[in-house]
Amino acid sequence: MTMEGRARPERAWWKEAIVYQIYPRSFFDASGDGVGDLAGVLAKLDYLQALGVDAVWLSPIYRSPGADHGYDVSDYREIDPQFGTMADFERLVREADARGIRLVLDLVVNHTSDEHPWFYASRQGIVPYRDFYIWRTGKNGGLPNRWRSVFGGPAWTYVPERNAYYLHLFSPKQPDLNWDLPAVRQEVYRLMRFWLEKGVAGFRMDVINAIGKPELDDETDAVGFERVINHPKAFRYLEEMYEAVLKGADLLTVGETPGVTPEHAWRYAALGRGPLGMIFPFEHMTVDIGATKWEPAPFDVVRWKRVLFRWQTKLEGRAWPALYLGNHDQPRPVSRFGDDGEYRVAAAKLLAALLLLQKGTPFVYQGEEIGMTNVRFPSIDDYRDIETLNFYREGRERGVAEETLMAAIHRMSRDNARTPMQWSAGKNAGFTSGTPWIRVNPNYREINVEAAWADPESVLHFYRALIALRKRVPALVYGRLVPLCPDDPAVIAFLREDEAGPWLVALNLSPVPTTWPLPRPIAGRPMVRVLDNRHRPPAYWDPATPIPVAWGDGEAAAFAEVGGGKAAGGPEIGAPGERPPERGGHGAGPSTFAGEGRRETPVGAAGPDGKQTAADVRRGSWEVERPEAFRLGPYEARVYRMAPPGHRRRRPGEGDG
Ligand code: GLC
Numbered sequence: 001m002t003m004e005g006r007a008r009p010e011r012a013w014w015k016e017a018i019v020y021q022i023y024p025r026s027f028f029d030a031s032g033d034g035v036g037d038l039a040g041v042l043a044k045l046d047y048l049q050a051l052g053v054d055a056v057w058l059s060p061i062y063r064s065p066g067a068d069h070g071y072d073v074s075d076y077r078e079i080d081p082q083f084g085t086m087a088d089f090e091r092l093v094r095e096a097d098a099r100g101i102r103l104v105l106d107l108v109v110n111h112t113s114d115e116h117p118w119f120y121a122s123r124q125g126i127v128p129y130r131d132f133y134i135w136r137t138g139k140n141g142g143l144p145n146r147w148r149s150v151f152g153g154p155a156w157t158y159v160p161e162r163n164a165y166y167l168h169l170f171s172p173k174q175p176d177l178n179w180d181l182p183a184v185r186q187e188v189y190r191l192m193r194f195w196l197e198k199g200v201a202g203f204r205m206d207v208i209n210a211i212g213k214p215e216l217d218d219e220t221d222a223v224g225f226e227r228v229i230n231h232p233k234a235f236r237y238l239e240e241m242y243e244a245v246l247k248g249a250d251l252l253t254v255g256e257t258p259g260v261t262p263e264h265a266w267r268y269a270a271l272g273r274g275p276l277g278m279i280f281p282f283e284h285m286t287v288d289i290g291a292t293k294w295e296p297a298p299f300d301v302v303r304w305k306r307v308l309f310r311w312q313t314k315l316e317g318r319a320w321p322a323l324y325l326g327n328h329d330q331p332r333p334v335s336r337f338g339d340d341g342e343y344r345v346a347a348a349k350l351l352a353a354l355l356l357l358q359k360g361t362p363f364v365y366q367g368e369e370i371g372m373t374n375v376r377f378p379s380i381d382d383y384r385d386i387e388t389l390n391f392y393r394e395g396r397e398r399g400v401a402e403e404t405l406m407a408a409i410h411r412m413s414r415d416n417a418r419t420p421m422q423w424s425a426g427k428n429a430g431f432t433s434g435t436p437w438i439r440v441n442p443n444y445r446e447i448n449v450e451a452a453w454a455d456p457e458s459v460l461h462f463y464r465a466l467i468a469l470r471k472r473v474p475a476l477v478y479g480r481l482v483p484l485c486p487d488d489p490a491v492i493a494f495l496r497e498d499e500a501g502p503w504l505v506a507l508n509l510s511p512v513p514t515t516w517p518l519p520r521p522i523a524g525r526p527m528v529r530v531l532d533n534r535h536r537p538p539a540y541w542d543p544a545t546p547i548p549v550a551w552g553d554g555e556a557a558a559f560a561e562v563g564g565g566k567a568a569g570g571p572e573i574g575a576p577g578e579r580p581p582e583r584g585g586h587g588a589g590p591s592t593f594a595g596e597g598r599r600e601t602p603v604g605a606a607g608p609d610g611k612q613t614a615a616d617v618r619r620g621s622w623e624v625e626r627p628e629a630f631r632l633g634p635y636e637a638r639v640y641r642m643a644p645p646g647h648r649r650r651r652p653g654e655g656d657g
Helices: 038-043 045-051 086-098 117-123 182-197 224-228 232-246 262-268 301-315 344-357 386-397 402-412 449-454 459-472 474-478 614-619
Strands: 019-022 055-058 075-079 102-107 156-159 164-167 202-205 252-256 278-280 361-365 480-484 491-498 501-508 514-517 527-532 629-632 637-642
Touching: 038 045, 038 086, 045 086, 045 459, 075 086, 075 182, 086 102, 102 182, 102 252, 182 232, 232 262, 252 361, 262 278, 262 301, 301 480, 301 491, 344 361, 344 459, 344 501, 344 637, 386 402, 449 459, 459 474, 459 527, 474 491, 474 501, 491 514, 501 514, 501 629
Parallel strands: 019 055, 019 361, 055 102, 102 202, 202 252, 252 278
Antiparallel strands: 156 164, 480 491, 491 501, 501 637, 514 629, 527 637
C-alpha cells in the first residue's frame, strides 16, 4: 500500500488536538443563578484534563441581549455579566493553560446585535457608522428583495429614522455587518487582536462564509443566507484577515461554513496556504433531512458514509479536515445517527470511534462523551431556542397540527443539545443549585458524569481510551484514511495508515448483527485488537499501558510503545527521538507526541476469548488474529493494529528488515 507520497503534512498542535466545545450557558453554573458561567468552566477544568482535551472552544461569552443566546453580540470586548467578569476570563485562560488546555473563542462577526453601539449609531446615520450595516431603500413600496431570514420572516427590517431597511440573514436582532467597508474589517481585526493578547489560541468563526455579500437585486424568493454564502468576497476578506491578524501566529482557526463542498475547503483551508486552518463541513449533517431541517428523510448509512469518505479523500493532501457529529445547533448524535434506547452505550461509543479515528481535528460537543441524548419536552413552553420558537409559531399560524410541529421539534430542535450538562444524579443533574434556564433532560439520573466515571465500561472511559490512543499513535492523526466497503448497508470501515502500516476500524452502525467479509488484501492478514466497545477499554491514558505500534517476530508479535522507539525488527515510527517542548504555553512547538523513546512489551499468551482487558494489555498479551470476516454485533465497534504489508514470519537468526 502506498504511504504518504508527497511531503509529510506539516505537523501542528491543532491537528493533534482534541477540541471540546462548551456551550457556557448549559455547562456548569457556579453562581447558582440557573445559567452556566465561566467560573463553572473553571471548576470543571480538571475533568476536561482527565478526558484528554487539548483545547476548548467556548460558544460566545461576550455581552449580549441573548436573542440568539450570545450569537448576537452587543460588546465584543466585555464578558456578559451572566457569565462573569474579565477577571474570571483571565483566570480561566491561566488555569486552562496550566493544564495544557488552550481556549478558542467564537468569533461572531457576520452580524452584531441590534443593541450594539455601532448599530444605534448606524440607524441614526451617524458617521463613521452610517454604512457599518447593509441598508437599502424599499422597492415599489415593499422590501428591497424577497429574501427570508434563517429564523423565519423576511431578511429585512424597516427603520423609520433612516427610511430604509437593514439586512439580517438571521433574526431582526442580528443585523449583518457591511464587510465591504474597510473600517468594519479593521474593527474586526482589532477585536481579534484584543483577545489574542489575552492569550486565546484561536477562533471558531461563526457563519464566516456569509461575510461577502453579492449585489442585492436578486429577485428569488429564497433564504437570503443561501444566496450569500461562499461569495468570492468572503474568501478575499478572509485572506485580508489572515494577513492582518493570523499570519505567523500558531492559532487554531476553523470557519463555520454551511453549504460548502470539499472544493471550498481547498480554498478556505488549503494546506499551508489557505486563510483558515479548517472549515466545518455540513454535508454529513444533511443526509437525514428534506428541503428544510424540519422535514425528515430516512437516515441511510451508505449515503452518510459516501459523504464522510468523499470529504476524507478529497481533502487528503489538500486541506485539513474538521470533524464533528454534533454541536449546539444540531441534535444529539447518538439519538440522530445511533440509538438512544437499548443500544445507547454501544452506539455512543461507536460514534466516538467514528469521530476520533477519522483524519482531522475532532470536535467533541459537551455531553457527547457521556452519550447524552435528545430531549422530548411535552410543551413548547419548555423550549428556549429562537429558531424553534419561530418555527412553532409560524407553523401554528399556518394551521399545522401541534403534534406534527412537536414531532419535528423533538427530532431537530437545537435545544436538544442545549439542555444542561448532566454532572450527577442530584438535583438539576448537578448543573445548578438554582432554577435552570432550560429544563434538564429527565434521563440525567441514569446518564451523568458521576455515574460514567464510576463505571469502567462507560462511554466516558471509552472516550478517554480513544483520545489517549489517538494521541499516542501518529498514524491515527496524520495517516491517510482509506475507505473500505462503500456499499455495505451497515458497516463503516476504513484504514488509517502511515509508514508504520495500517490500523483498521470496523463499525456496525445498525441494531442487527452482521457479517462483514474483509476485503482483499486485508483478509487473512495478521492483526491485533487494540480496542472494542464490548469490553472494558485498556487504560491508554496510562503511559504504562502498551500499544502495539510495530511488529516484531512473526506470530508472537512483540510490540513497542509508541514514541519514536524501534521495536525489535519493527519499522521506525513516530517522531524522531527528540523530546518536544513541554506543552502548556502557547507556541509550544508544532507537535505534541511524546518522544520518550522505546519500551518493549513482553509477549504473553492470548486471553481465552482473545480480547484484551486493561490488565491483559499491561501484561502485553496480544492475540494475533488472521480474520477472513468479522461477525459484528449491534453497534459493535472494533479497532485493530494490522501487520504492515511486507510482514512475514521471520526465522530465528534472521536480521532486521
Ligand atoms: C451559527 C451559530 C448559531 C447561530 C447562527 C447565527 O450558525 O452556530 O448558533 O444561531 O450562526 O449567529
